[in-house]
Amino acid sequence: MRRLFVGIGNPLRGDDAAGLLAARALRGRAPRGVEVLELEGEPLGLIEAWEGADLVLLADAVCSGGAPGEVHRVEAGEGPLPASLAGSSTHALGLAEAVELARALERLPPRLVVFGIEAAGFETGAEPAPAVRAAAERVAETVAAELAPR
Amino acid sequence: MSTRRIETNYLARVEGEGAMRVRLRGDEVEEVELRIFEPPRFFEALLRGRALGEAPDITARICGICPVAYQTSACQAMEDALGIEVEGPLRALRRLIYCGEWVESHCLHLYMLHAPDFLGYESGIAMARDHREVVERGLRAKKAGNRLIEVVGGRAVHPVNVRVGGFYKAPERRDLEALREELERCRSEALETVRWTAGLDFPDLERDYELVALCSEVEDEYPIDRGRIVSSKGIDVAPAGFDATFEERQVPHSTALHARVRERGAYLCGPLARFELNRERLTPLAAEAAAEAGIGQGCRNPFRSIVVRAVEVLYAFDEALRLIDAYEPPDAPAVEWEPRAAVGHGVSEAPRGLLYHRYEIDAGGEIVSARIVPPTSQNQGSIEEDLREFVAAHTSLPDAELRDRCEQTIRNYDPCISCSTHFLDLTVERR
Numbered sequence: 001m002r003r004l005f006v007g008i009g010n011p012l013r014g015d016d017a018a019g020l021l022a023a024r025a026l027r028g029r030a031p032r033g034v035e036v037l038e039l040e041g042e043p044l045g046l047i048e049a050w051e052g053a054d055l056v057l058l059a060d061a062v063c064s065g066g067a068p069g070e071v072h073r074v075e076a077g078e079g080p081l082p083a084s085l086a087g088s089s090t091h092a093l094g095l096a097e098a099v100e101l102a103r104a105l106e107r108l109p110p111r112l113v114v115f116g117i118e119a120a121g122f123e124t125g126a127e128p129a130p131a132v133r134a135a136a137e138r139v140a141e142t143v144a145a146e147l148a149p150r
Numbered sequence: 151m152s153t154r155r156i157e158t159n160y161l162a163r164v165e166g167e168g169a170m171r172v173r174l175r176g177d178e179v180e181e182v183e184l185r186i187f188e189p190p191r192f193f194e195a196l197l198r199g200r201a202l203g204e205a206p207d208i209t210a211r212i213c214g215i216c217p218v219a220y221q222t223s224a225c226q227a228m229e230d231a232l233g234i235e236v237e238g239p240l241r242a243l244r245r246l247i248y249c250g251e252w253v254e255s256h257c258l259h260l261y262m263l264h265a266p267d268f269l270g271y272e273s274g275i276a277m278a279r280d281h282r283e284v285v286e287r288g289l290r291a292k293k294a295g296n297r298l299i300e301v302v303g304g305r306a307v308h309p310v311n312v313r314v315g316g317f318y319k320a321p322e323r324r325d326l327e328a329l330r331e332e333l334e335r336c337r338s339e340a341l342e343t344v345r346w347t348a349g350l351d352f353p354d355l356e357r358d359y360e361l362v363a364l365c366s367e368v369e370d371e372y373p374i375d376r377g378r379i380v381s382s383k384g385i386d387v388a389p390a391g392f393d394a395t396f397e398e399r400q401v402p403h404s405t406a407l408h409a410r411v412r413e414r415g416a417y418l419c420g421p422l423a424r425f426e427l428n429r430e431r432l433t434p435l436a437a438e439a440a441a442e443a444g445i446g447q448g449c450r451n452p453f454r455s456i457v458v459r460a461v462e463v464l465y466a467f468d469e470a471l472r473l474i475d476a477y478e479p480p481d482a483p484a485v486e487w488e489p490r491a492a493v494g495h496g497v498s499e500a501p502r503g504l505l506y507h508r509y510e511i512d513a514g515g516e517i518v519s520a521r522i523v524p525p526t527s528q529n530q531g532s533i534e535e536d537l538r539e540f541v542a543a544h545t546s547l548p549d550a551e552l553r554d555r556c557e558q559t560i561r562n563y564d565p566c567i568s569c570s571t572h573f574l575d576l577t578v579e580r581r
Contacts (some may be wrong), residue, residue: 040307042214042307044258044289044292044293047289049295062182078560093249097273097275099279099282100275101285102287104275104276104279104282105278105282105285105286105289
């Protein structure tokens, strides 16, 4: 069974690094056999990355008006991602589009869990906010615990 | 008389941030603006003082869709300045990696961004639900294009293996051979796609553009990586003649400069122009497909650019296979060079059209000045003229439909707004 964690983000745009921070935090403590990837979030690349995976957990920064660091959790298999979590990418296609495209093509993994980390500052070259760092850490903990062998 | 405004404040399915405004008084089109408000990026300024060898990788960052185009034009401009020639297998590799970029860029646009316009879907995703086979074919082709870039360039986005003079490491024959099977499959599927696009329903619009494209100095070769700049109205200059031939102007409604032929006006570059000026140079397979698709005798309808892109994808697969067949690894992965004070010009055919670079370098190899003219900024004038003509001929359409058609008119260009963004270069010199 292939299990995969994907952290999405841009390391040079402040809070947008949230997903990458979660992936890095998970690396040291991921249970055996769990792959950890850091991606920019380009939809076709994502769909390729999760090909053949049975369980995919994914973290990305979102902007839905909540407090920075708030974490939303969505099971993608249950239906479209809520509009409030759909990406605000300047290049038109983001995570929500990747999920919907994969759904249309029947290429969604059997289970896909999305952690949306509420983010606020995207300034070029800025450091992620402490609340966002902490949230990324929490997501990594949750993921490590859920994937741990029982 | 009443005034109608057709506006889209945020264009969808284009790369970057832009808007469109058309103002009509009665049946008169008063004003047409493609407004580009993506913030300026100052690449030309940040190149000053950098080492000449950094230009390919720095400018590649202008675009995640066409980094190979930036790397190629930058390398060629530097090689021109340094007085070196990159030929034989090194040139073949440059062309090969560029084929990969044409495929991935054209396929993204053709299948995900443009086709939905013709089939009445609001997005590629909505289209994928009903046309799964077509979209799967597109994704396979795009992946093969990415793979080609990866094998030659080290990675699929912003390749790391390209340098002034050639490459850091040349691939082995077997690395390229390993791609053959998938490329052959994609070539057959690309032929299907040409047929498929030919069956779409195209709005009427025939434009009398001045078409501008490269023309390869190698006989029977469709232009990709280099050539002379030629036009349908008689331009025929080496890359160094770009400045004397074209000029760029600032317009208030756009952060991208507008280019025009000096003392003449707007021109068109990109797939349609390339095809029109070079269609006799396609491979037999691509030429036959174009003929079968009804554009063998030419095409001046910008809406049919989707068919031309499909033909170019087919050509790119065909050409990539030819280059792989003929490939013999070079003795050295790059031509060595020594810096010298000079000016160099480089131009190549980015997926969206001419990409011109000019650099001045000093004796120590530092960049003194840089100039980059991307295709979308060159095409802005033609985009606005297309809109003007299309709207003038369709004033009876209801606003919503007219707006959709105007957006489609813009998407015909696969505009890459992020690339085109410039800003009036305001410098204060103190001596």
